[in-house]
Amino acid sequence: MSTASRNRSNAHYFDLDLQDEGFVVVLLPRPKPAAQKEASSSSSASGGVAIGPRALPKKTVEIRAKFxxxxxxxxxxxxxxxxxxxxxSYSVVTMPQVHGFLHAEDSTSLLVYTDGVCLDNGGRRPRAGCAFVFRPSTxxxxxxxxxxxxxxxxxxxDEIHPQTNKRAELRAVLGAIRYRNWRQGGFRTMIIATDSDYVVRGVTRWVFVWLRDNWMRHKQPxxxxxxxxxxxxxxxxxxxxGLEIKFWRIRKEWNKAASALAREGAAKVAEERFINLSGMIA
Structure with a gap:
């Protein structure tokens, strides 16, 4: 078995139990193959559950967050x-109708493409740009x-941060979500389509671990x-x-428009202060 395979098999996984006030994250040991159960029985008897070289307490770890x-x-x-x-297409639940990328079977579901890039990422003169596409231009x-x-x-x-590709990807998502009052368009679901694994895994999985660890990772912020x-x-x-936001990890070739626009954004004049972007539903 490769090192990567061993790391995956020894990892923990997170079981999400939705609650009215937010969510509960329960840290559980990953189930072991039957062949390993007998070998780990002595560890279990001593009050722990063997996971590779480590033993976890039987009691699960819960994290509650208010969002x-x-x-x-x-x-x-x-x-x-x-x-x-x-x-x-156009929504059929509001007047005037709103133009956007709407689900073929549900006009209350809207898709927005997002992307961020950084030219000379990690170099001496990084320049990052962000973009989101919420409807075709006409x-x-x-x-x-x-x-x-x-x-x-x-x-x-208001804190200063370096220009990086990952930060630009996140900033594009925040810009899209804040851009308009999407509920006024009659939308009940907003899908953020991005080719960033960092964004999708981060917001739907890793953030629970960071919350548990007080926003620390490997003893670093x-x-x-x-x-x-x-x-x-x-x-x-x-x-x-009344608007649920979902995240869709799409292939890079499906996100070319947002990617090209983000590169154009990176070439614009540098911005010092954080800007709240806003637009009107139409």
Whole structure:
């Protein structure tokens, strides 16, 4: 068995139990193959559950957080594209009708593409840009269906942060979620489509561990905590207003428009202060 395989088999997993006030995260030992159960019986008898070289206490660890639960969007067919499921159309539940990428069978579900890039990422002159696309742009009448911008030097807490690819990806998500009052368009579900594994795994899985460990990872502060917390706050706020936000990890080739716009954003004039972007439903 490879080292990577051993690490996966010895890892813990998280069982989510949804609660009215938020969620509960329960840390459980990963189930062992039958062949390992007998070998670990002595460890279990002593009050622990053997997981590879470690033993965990039987008592589970619970974490309660006061915000809505981020959810992964999983289509029934993993090969179906966002363009197949969410086509440019108009909502039928509001007047005037709202134009966007709406689910083929549910016009109350909206998809928004997001991406962030950093030129010279990790180098001496990093320049990061962010973008999100919420509808097709049109010529007649002329309408913009996307937003792109340079990643600011400061975050929502006014602290200075380095320009990185991961931070730009997160900032694009926060910009999209805050951009409009999506509930006024009659939407009940908003799907954030991104090719960033960091974003999707972070907001739906890793954040629970960070909360348990007081935003520490390997004895170091979690990077981009300010944006993570802002995104979680927005998820909770929108959930209370009747909008559920889900995250869909899509292939890079399905996210070309947002990626190209993010690169354009990286070439814009540097922004010092964090900007609250806003637009109107139309």
């Amino acid at each position: 809505g639960v981020p959810v992964v969007f999983e289509p029934s067919d993993e090969n179906v594209t966002p363009q197949d499921l969410f086509q440019p 010529q007649d009448p002329p309408t913009e269906g996307s937003v792109n911008f340079r990643l600011e030097r400061t975050g929502p807490t 979690v990077q981009n905590k300010d944006i993570w917390e802002a995104i979680l706050h927005e998820i909770k706020r929108w959930r209370r207003q």
